[in-house]
Every structure is written in structure tokens, then in C-alpha cells.
Amino acid sequence: MSVTELTYRQAIARAIADEMEIDDRVLLFGEDVGAAGGVFKATEGLQERFGPARVLDTPISEQAIVGCAIGASLRGLRPVIEIMFADFAGVCFDQLANELAKYRYMTNGQVTVPVTVRLANGAGGGFGAQHSQSVENWFLNVPGLTILTPATPGDAYALLRAAIRDVNPVLYLEHKGLYNLTGPVSDADLDVIGRASVVREGSDITLVASQLMRHRALEAAELLAAENVSAEVIDPRTMVPFDYETVRSSITKTNNLICVQECSPGGSWGATLIATLAGDSLELFDAPPLLVGGDNTPIPYSGALEAAWLPSPERIVDAVRRTLAY
Amino acid sequence: MSVTELTYRQAIARAIADEMEIDDRVLLFGEDVGAAGGVFKATEGLQERFGPARVLDTPISEQAIVGCAIGASLRGLRPVIEIMFADFAGVCFDQLANELAKYRYMTNGQVTVPVTVRLANGAGGGFGAQHSQSVENWFLNVPGLTILTPATPGDAYALLRAAIRDVNPVLYLEHKGLYNLTGPVSDADLDVIGRASVVREGSDITLVASQLMRHRALEAAELLAAENVSAEVIDPRTMVPFDYETVRSSITKTNNLICVQECSPGGSWGATLIATLAGDSLELFDAPPLLVGGDNTPIPYSGALEAAWLPSPERIVDAVRRTLAY
């Protein structure tokens, strides 16, 4: 594949197709991923192309879906499964956190568990408190899971192919607000797990932001540019393992850090990042590193409330101003 | 009740009994909490005393247990439920994180959900990776849950009574390694939710540590005293809401902070604490705030490995030395 323009949604379907094409062990199952092509249409055409033996619809039973993927992976298969709205990770949390994440460790390496779990993350669409969460934050304290959070079609494609090839369990979080985003996709570099990307260079402050917030951080950076503030924007792309090094080099230059995240502060990836850098790079900070995130509440439904709940470019700009004025 | 000496385990049974005695709406259910008095014997005698209508054994079905408690609480009851090993929160995570935590918010206050969920937390007992976790860290990013982590019989008693009286949902985490600990118990002050306790005063460094780690931090403080280092030890007691103020006043004095926790760093309460203080009190730090915790792995079974996994007083002392030498 040379570089193509695809939507984020198409990039996902393409990544799965490309891996299924070259590896018979790859299969896909989940609720309505087959005949219907997925509730987010991110698996459209795959059942037609690869047949119902490799693209299967399941009953509504997420524990069975995850468990079945684990078991199949033990026999060498490479299951890609969909949990639909990421919030449904709650009903199969044990399978993800206690089984999938720990299986290899508890058996001292007798098994590998190459399962890719796709989940649709994030707020902003008016889906309410039980269909809008960013669930990477539920799993940060569960060693054994690799967690990916693509924000562009290109990253969605590369990270998903990398996830499927990875012999370890991967949670792959798709942001619902990005499915329609268009961008270039290529297979030139699939070695992307654990590598942040500097998506805008700058010298005054480092904004670390993922998924929908990456795009808002970029908007904020544009607004700031008009004020002669030069913001560097980094998309971690991978939550676990986190590329601290790229962030560290950035703040070596900017000496200021703000994490922009789509969740409340407690136990968040942003808090983890700040604590880590406070612990090993305290001297780099000119001002206190800040967390700009969702409110410390469940996510409200009403359009007005949800918009207020989510960090806006303006809120990011505000936080930058406060930081630089410190 | 005047001051009595009880074990941590007895303090729990006593707290439940004292609330059941004065409030008919309080009831207890869970697996083997009744006839058998609990697998940790923390509910011994309660069924005999209050009868099987108020102390009930359930099938092995944690989703049903939590859901039933939620439903009962909507009708004004005050269910206290046991999930036994805290790790089993995985099989009822949806009920805890998506239903219990959000119910009041999603209905805009039409309901109150006064459920107390007891869970047995923590490592050190040789129970292996699926029976040793500190699950407060799974729920930090779930607004709506109050999370309590008592470390002494006195706190176990007061926090549990406060939890049962609280009209909001509470996760009450008992540490398995502390059930046999003896200490004074009194009902003089039950207003303890959200209040940290300074358990040892000191001037050189602040150690924030909970549950088993509180006791190790105290041991470390003794070792440090022999080196003329004066460590202040703070037990947060409540993870959510967290008493930042007490920690902040302490580091205003000591200018140094180490969190000692029984879990890996990602998404942990210690990381949240450090990020919060780095954000609002950066100027207070003489040296980088550190996290001393479990390794970034599942918890191994073997005695030798588990002991190495858990922070020891010596590891804490080491970290303090490094901090003060900064």
C-alpha cells in the first residue's frame, strides 16, 4: 500500500483486512461486527471478504467474547475482538484485567496471549454517562496490558496492524468522535507501539494530548500562535508502554507541561505522566505541570453540559496562559 | 462504647453490629458472610445475633450481589455487602463503576444509593496474582465512589460506621494482612471520611502510606530516626475524597514527599497525589516527590518473590535517603 487517504473508520477496517490477508490465524468476532459491519461501521465488508468462519457475530456476552479470544489465542490464533462502546469493558473487566493481563505471568511464560481488543472510547457524542468514558484509565494499574489510543487514520492503521502482530494482549481504543476524520494512511512504518509522536513543534510549552484532545490541543496551539506562544503538541499514541522519553526531551526545551485529557483527574494517564516526570525530571519545570481534563463527575448527556465537561481549546489556552504567567 | 481493644477483624464485625443495632434498614449479604461468618471471619456472630433475614448468604454471583444492594438501597435500605477478595470486583465492575457510581448523577439526584461494599484488599499473604490486588486503583477514575482504606482497628471501625451511615456509595477496602492487628477502638469520632491522619510527626520528609504500607512506613520512620532523619507519616485513610490539605501542610514543613503504595505506579493513588501537589504546590518541593510501590508486574505467588515485590521498610528508607541527598 502506498499512501492513501482514508477515514479513521476505514483505516481500522483496512488494518484488519490487511492482517487477515497475510495471516490465516487472524480472525474477528464481536457483537454485530460481521453481517452488519459493526455498529460504528468500522468492520464493513470484512465478513463478505473473509467469510463467516473468520468474521463472526456473537451473542451479547462480553465475558464470553473476551474469554473465547483468550482461549483461541492460546492455540496460536490471533483474535481481534470488539467490545463496542468501551464502557462495556465493565462487564468483562475480570476477563481483561485478571485473566488476559496476567495469564502469561501466572504461568511463567508457558502461554502467549495475542489478543487484540477493540473498544470505542470517548465523549462528545451525546451518548451519556455509560457510553462515553475513556477507559484506558481503568486499566493503567493492571500490568500486562498494552494500551493504544490512536488519534488519526494513519495511527489508527499502523497501531492496529502492530497490535494484531503483537504477541501480547492489546487494548486498542478507537475514539468515537474521530471515525469520520480523514487522513493519510500508509504501511511504511508499523513499528509504532510505545512511540509518541511530536505533532507540532514548539518552544514555550509542551501539550501532551491524545485522541480527541490531540486535535483540540492543536487548535489551542493555533490560537496561542496568534499570541506569540509556541506550543509543542505531543500525542503519546500508546498509553502503556508510555513514551516518557519523548515528553522529557520536549520539556527539556519548553520547561512547561500541560496534559490534556478526556477524563477526571484521579488515576488518570495524565496524573501518571506528571507524577513520573515530577519524580525524575523535577528540575526541568519552570512552572507547575497542569492537568486539563474532564470534570470530576460522570459525563452528562445534555449537549450544553457535555460541551462544558470536555476540555475546549479555550480552556487549554487558558491553562497555558496561567502556566506561562507563573 | 468506651475505648476497647479489638482486632481489625473484630472492629469490622463490631461496626456492622453497632449500625445494625440502631438502624433496622442496615442489612448484610454476600458469599458465606452469614452461617460461616465470612471467609475472613469478619462477620462472625452477626447472623446469629440479627437473624437470617438481615444477614444473608448469597450464591456466587457478584453482579447479583451488587445489583441487589443497589436496588435495595433505592427503597431506603442500607445494604452492606461483601465481595470477599477485592480482586473479584472485576466480575462486578460494571455494577460498581457504571451503575452504583453513576446512578444518582444520571437521574439528577432522584435516587440516593447508600450501599457499602466491603472488599478484602492487598498482597503479602501468598494468594497469588488474582487474590492480592489493591483495587482502589481500579476505581480512582470513576467519579461517584467514596473509597476508604483503613489501616488500624480504630479506623476500620470508625470508617465502616461512617460508610454505612453515608448516603453515598462507598467502597470499603479491608486489608487481608491486617485482620489480626490489635488496637483501640472507640465510637467517639465517626466523622472520619475524607480526613487523613498524621500518625507520626516529623520534620524532614513526609511519607504518605496506607493500609499495610502505613505500618511499613512507620517501621521505616523508626529506622530513619536512628539515622537522625525525622519522618512524618500520614495515613490518608480515605482515597476518595483525598485529604490533600493534610499532606500539603505536612510538606510545607518537610518539603519532601514519598508515597508508599502497594501497587504498580500507573494510574495509582500515589501518582494522583503527586500530580496534584506538583500542580498546585510545586514550590514546596526540595526534591522530586517519589513513588515507592509494588513492581510493575502482576503479583507473584512465591514467598521470596512476593516479599521482593512489596515495598519493604528498607526500600522506603533507601528512597528517603535518596530524596534527602538530592
Place this chain on the structure above:
Amino acid sequence: MAAERTAATRRVVEKTKSDERGLELLAKMLEIRGVEDEVQRMFTQGLVRGTTHLCQGQEAVAVGVCATLKQGDSMTCTYRGHGAVLAMGAQADAVFGEIMGKAKGLCGGKGGSMHLTDVAVGAYGAFAIVGAHLPITVGLAFASRYLGDDGVSVCFFGDGTTNIGAFHEALNLASLWKTPAIFVCENNLYGEYSPLRTTTPIERLADRAASYGMPGVVVDGNDVFAVIDTAEEAVARARAGEGPTLIEALTYRQVGHSRSDPAKYRPPGELEEWLARDPIVLLERKLAEDVTDPARIAELKEQVRQAVLEALERAKSWPDPELDARFANVLA
């Protein structure tokens, strides 16, 4: 107010299938149909956010079951719960308001289409995680046993829900503790876009009751009187302390699963077949047989239509919530 409303709904319980009663049932079903049709329109107009799941074609189940309840009883339902919440007596304007995220919506705009709740009329919540409310219903019912009142708790859910773990745990505990719970499975043949037979290895879902030692009964969910008869038996059993019942109501979702679904997966003719058995059509026909004056039915239809449209206009005129409202009611 709320109590009066449920009282109104409750009056229909009288066993006599009188004119009056039939017309009341019809009015409620027409109201639900009217609300759902308007919500569909609002969605197209961009007035509804996220998603919405409508119940056109399934009205007889909610209306029939809720007609057997009395004050103090409770009900839980799903994201496809507008009908059930209205059947309990919630006001249409507050329902519309919530769906539009207005301050005066049932949940102040915090819940939305999938979470309509009106505790004042016994509607304890609509749940968006499949199966999650079944255990909660067990607790609502258990409380009646514990408190010694004779309340019952009804839970509506879909056919697809019978495959999830929470279903199993809830029915098991409900039966073991003989709680006064009534589990109403609305078998509308599909879970999302999947026909039941592609996700479920058995056909008769009521058969699953045997695993829990409780009665499992099948009923024509498009026949409101049949639903009432079946529900009455289950309610009586529950009130008598004999434990829960699983009711499988056979019905059909005349629209797509959710707003974005054109329902192309339906075999040809299926929709038409079920439209011919539309519960409102069936009830009207029955009433006509019972010599109800056709003019009265026409008049009722017009009345309900007007009331729904007025409710909608009222709700549209309401303001959005204040932004600070988003911080309220995390804790009590």
C-alpha cells in the same frame, strides 16, 4: 401529581374488559406511539443527540404489564424504555425534555434518551448496559420482602439480554430469595442487527426459567389483554410471596435498532406481517368488536395527538441546563 398519574394508569387494572378500560389502554399506547414518532422526527432534525432507541410496535407489552401495577410497585427498563416510563405515568413533556437535554427534562438533561427515570411514578431507571438492571430489580423486589410491603418490581429487557451473565445471576438470586420480581423479556426477534437465532441456541426464551426453578410463560406481546392476563398472574404470584416469573412477550420492533439503523437485515415481508399485527391496530379492532363507537376512538386519537404535540412544544421551549448544573448530584 405523580401519584395521581399512576392512579390514572392503575385504574385500568379492573378485570372487566370494559370500553373505558380499553380506551385508556389505547390512549396510553397512542401516546407512546406518538412520542416515539416525534422523537424519530426530532432525531432527523438534529434535536436529539447521541442515539435513541424507539419502541414502535412494542407498546402493548409496556402498557399491559404496567397496567397491572399499583402505587409502591417499581419498574426498570432499558435504553428502549420511553414506552415503559410513559406507561408508568411519566409526563410526555418531561420525557421529550430529557431527550432534548433540557433543564426540566426528567433527569435535568443528565441522563438522556437512554436513561429516562421518574422515581415519582415508580420508574426507577432506564439502563444502557445490557442486563445491568436485572440485578437491580432483584434488589428493588427484595426490599419489598424485607420491608414487608406487598410491592412488586417489574423489569423489561430484550431477547438479546438473555445471553448476558447478569440475566443469569439476577434470575437465580431472585428465585432463590423468592423476591417479588417480574422479568419481562420483550422478544422482538433482534438484538441490534442480529436475528435471535444467530445469537441464541434455543428458540423459546421462557424455557430458561427452568434453570432457576421459576415459571416461564410465553405471551402474545401485541395483544394488550393477553399481556395483562399474564402479568396479573405473575404479579399475584409475586405479591403472594411465591417468587418471580419470567414472561416472554412476543413482539416486534417496527423501526431500526437505533436512529442510524435502516434495518435492512429484515427478511422481505417480515415487517409487513408484523405491521398487520400492530398492537394498536389489534386493540382498535378489538374495541370495535366490543361495539365501541368508532367516533370515540377517532376523537381519542386526535386528543392524544394534540397532547403529544403540545407536550413537545412545551419541552422545546424549555431552556438548557445552567452549565454549573453539571457539578450537581454526583453525591448526595
Place this chain on the structure above:
Amino acid sequence: MAAERTAATRRVVEKTKSDERGLELLAKMLEIRGVEDEVQRMFTQGLVRGTTHLCQGQEAVAVGVCATLKQGDSMTCTYRGHGAVLAMGAQADAVFGEIMGKAKGLCGGKGGSMHLTDVAVGAYGAFAIVGAHLPITVGLAFASRYLGDDGVSVCFFGDGTTNIGAFHEALNLASLWKTPAIFVCENNLYGEYSPLRTTTPIERLADRAASYGMPGVVVDGNDVFAVIDTAEEAVARARAGEGPTLIEALTYRQVGHSRSDPAKYRPPGELEEWLARDPIVLLERKLAEDVTDPARIAELKEQVRQAVLEALERAKSWPDPELDARFANVLA
């Protein structure tokens, strides 16, 4: 090595209930009993950490079922799984070693008593979260279907486990997809300290199979030959692509639930009744009827006893893991 061991176990499948075969089954059951008795002793001596769940009295289930398997088949079990893992052919010293947390234990000391795993003999794991391995077994079985081999997957679990959600979801999916899975419920009358009737509203757990459209069969779990016959049928069905079976094996846990449990909740006489039906005693009696020389049985018993003790001594002599080993095998 591993392959040879399973081969040895597998040889017993021949349908003829010959002397040799009976003696092999007896040897395996004696080995399990011997290991469990020693683990109990070790626990008392403080050589075992945490907790441990023993299966004395249930040996015929694991040995009977595993005797019907062949190479390429897989097995999952619970924290009470020492017997099942030994029945698959795991070495006793590595079992002891793991339980003592030694470097040469089956899982290098990372798993412990509740997580014995020996993939080389098809023992894919022992799980400590009730019900968690049932969905995983579906996946193991599904893989055979996907790969087109004729492997089957057996899953052992307890009576109490039939009340948890994962049981329901797993059996449903297994049946829908006609996976070659065999669900073996060891009904030992208790879940922890709770008698089955206090937690489960029905008595015959095999009846739950009907909810999934699969056969449910009950077997005397203390009669190893009956277990073999029943398992053979299920295995044949699975290999033929006809889907899963639920087997309910009636048996008894002669010891407490876990190390700390004196099992005072048993009604008087119950233990004695079941001890009289001890599976090893039953098998010995059967072999005696089949004119096996009593001296051979005595000799076998002594051999197995010696082998177990030697395995234990070997395992005791092994070192603890290196401390750095704790960082290994989080990821591959």
C-alpha cells in the same frame, strides 16, 4: 517427555475394563490422593503459603474424564485443580514445587497452588476467579474447530460456579458455535461453606444445559468407569462436531473448602456416608471383583506412595526463584 506422560494416561482409554487399565486408573487416583494428603501436611507445617484447595474424594472425576482425552486436547480447571493437572500427566514434583513456590515448580513459583498450569500436557491453567475459565475453554475448543483438528477441550468447575454469569455466557456461546467443549461440573454439594440448596434454586444442575440446547447428563462421580463412559460419549459428540455437553458429576469433597476450613457445617453422618463411597475404595473393590490379585494392588499402593514421597523430597530440595525472576514474563 510430556507427550509420553499423556500417552501413558491415554492408554487407559481402551474400552475393555481390563486389569491393566483399572490399575492404571487406580495408580493415578492414588497419586492424586497422595499428593493432596502431603499438601495438607505441608500446609500444617507452614511450607505452603496463602491457601490451598484439595480434592480428596473427587479423584475419579478428573481421572475418569482425562482418561478419555488424547494428545492435542486441552483441559482447564480451578484452584481445586491439583488432581486434574496430575490426571493430565503433570509431574508430581513440579506440582509440589509450584505449591511451595520453587523455581522449578510448574509456573516457576509465579502461580502457586491455585494456578497449576502445564501446557506441555494440555493443562492450560487453573483459575482462581470462579467461572473465569469457562469462556476461555470455549476459545480453546473454538480453535480446534477453526483449525480443523479434532481436539476437544474439557473444563472442570464446581456446583457453585453454575450460578455465576460467566457460566451462562460460556455455555451459550459454546453451544451456538458448536464448539467441541465438555463442561464438567463437579457437584461436591458445597460452594465454600454453603450447601448447594442454600445458594441454588434447583437441585439438578445438569438441567441447566437445556437453556443452551445442549445435552446435560448426570453421572456418579465416584465411579471412575461411569465417569469414563459418560465422558467418552461427550468427547465423541464433540469430536464429531456436534457441540458441547454439560456433565454433572456427583461427588464429595472429603476435606474442608480450603486449608483453614474444618467443615463444621456438614450434617452429622454425611462425611461418613461419602467416605464409604470413596472413589478409591470403590475402584479397589471393583478390581477385586474383577479378580485382580490383591497383592498387585498392595504393591501398586506402595509404589505410588514411594513415588509421591520422592517427588516431594525432590521438590523440597529445589531452590526458591531468583528475585529477578519476578520481572520476567509479564510480556512475551
